[in-house]
Amino acid sequence: MQNVVFNIKIAQEVIEYAKKVSAERLTKGTWGNISVKSGEYVYITPSGYPYDKLKPKDICVVDMEGQKVFGNLKPSSELPLHIQIYLNRSNVGAIIHTHPIYSTIVSITQREIPPIVEDAVMILGETLKVSEYALPGTEELAQKALEALGTNNCVFLKNHGLVTVGENLQEAFIATLIAEKTAQIYVEALKVGNVSLLPMEHARLLREKYITSYRQK
Template sequence: MAKRKVEKFSFDYDIAASIIDYARKVSEEGLTKGTWGNISVRDGGYIYITPSGFPYDKLTPKHITVVDSKGNKVYGELAPSSELPLHIEIYDKRADVHAVIHTHPIYSTIVSITLQEIPPIVEDAVMILGERLFVSEYALPGTKELAKNAVKSLGDNHCVFLKNHGLVAVGENLHEAFVATLVAEKTAQIYIEALKIGNVSVLPSEHARVLREKYLKSYRQK
């Protein structure tokens, strides 16, 4: 029987550099504080991810950790983010996702501790994120339970609010995941402020469906 050829891993510095670039954007936008939050990119059968507890402004490509689809480290001296199970679960269930950004923005976190979902209230959120945006059931951070709860509430959307925790946004690439993060936080702020006034207008479900399909099928650039 012929031996199966084992693919040799080759570290991609461009991927690592792009993760660092977006980690700094996340910090500059105030979407997280200190060393909280994490970012990853899937490249074939490997996941590039930020290390655990390491300042974003000190990151260099050599600090990015790479694991295989099971979470086994194949590159890096530092431990991967403690939320690695969350990233693995998302990639396992969503073939369309190749980038994940987890942050702790203020308004998204408020949503996570006060609401169960955000209805379709603004067109850009519906198109970019999904028709209804859900808050997942609570579980301890870094656990498989949290990962499974998050994926269940994420569904086919591009973001999910983690109960009493923060926000996860996904995309085909880091740019899409980052835009989804910004739009999710903006939408959370809009909804919270609108609830203070009352009489919140919600888009008709059939219109929300059309808008979402338009974005997925024709609007976004590949």
Template sequence: MVFNTDVATEVVKYARIVSEAGFTKGTWGNISVYLGDFIYITPSGYPYDLLKPEDIIVVDKQGNKLYGSLKPSSELPLHIEIYNNRKDINAIIHTHPVYSTVISLTVSEIPPIVEDAVMILGERLRVSEYALPGSWELAKNAFIALGQNNCVFLRNHGLVCVGENLHEAFIATQVAEKTAQIYIEALKIGKVIEIPQEHAKVLREKYLTSYKQK
């Protein structure tokens, strides 16, 4: 393989963006891009503010390291599981935002409540079953709960968002955290009124087929 510096630079760029947005603290969270059967992923336990393109690790879809002197993220199985099963996904951002993490502790899903979330993320945003971080069990549980959506909340853990590219995955992260906050605040007031299921399906389909720019 030939190391793609542009891809590695993009991963570093978004690592800093999610850190500056407050979606993760310290060395937690991980980001990857899938390109030509190779996964470019952030290293394990390495501060985002010190990260350089040459620090990004490259592995194949079986997890074999092909480039880099550092260890890949401990959540590599999660990334492999998603890329192996979602051919429409080329980027993954895993973070630990406050409201999304609260959702991961308290409910099994966020129903369709706001239109942008339904369109960008999916009709019902699910929380995966708990498993130890970095395990294949967590990876499989996450993929099951993700389904064809663009986000999944990891039980007692955090948030995973996916997209065709890192920009799309980051927008999904922003919308998921905002939706989590809206849902939590709405529940404080009373009963949450859901978007009718038939309308939610129309909204999601419209986004995927006509609203979203190719």
């Protein structure tokens, strides 16, 4: 392993948001994973380790080729997914992968969520895609998820769950909450059968406003 200066503050932040994910019941047990990109390295939760037992030393650090450079535990099995997003989205500094109920329902029943509510359009993107299915933990899954993610801040993994991204963990976590809320709204609205969509030109304007002027730096 390389000689790397371990940033304990980043590790503590990863643990903080792992506990938030558990508190919001966005995943069960040891499923899901969280990462932060710092320079040429990625801090990521370990594979199969309970969030409530995590200590800073348990957070794994890998380089951009996915090679572990710090930590005694095995990095999350979805490491290829995180690496591919970071390599292809320079504006992404944090990734959260969860298995929320309504997002998972969308992943097994829909191809996308159209623009239906303003906060989702602004924070996540105009049309939210479901990626094609691939086995978890594979490069194939990483590529299919990346393709469906595009420039959005969330993607639903077919028959699997949800991935959200952001400039930092706070933004990625808010994106997770909004994605799950939007999935619930859409699933329930489909039961009624009359779903009103935002005009696409308005959706584009709202998304652009969020990216260029709404967020506080």
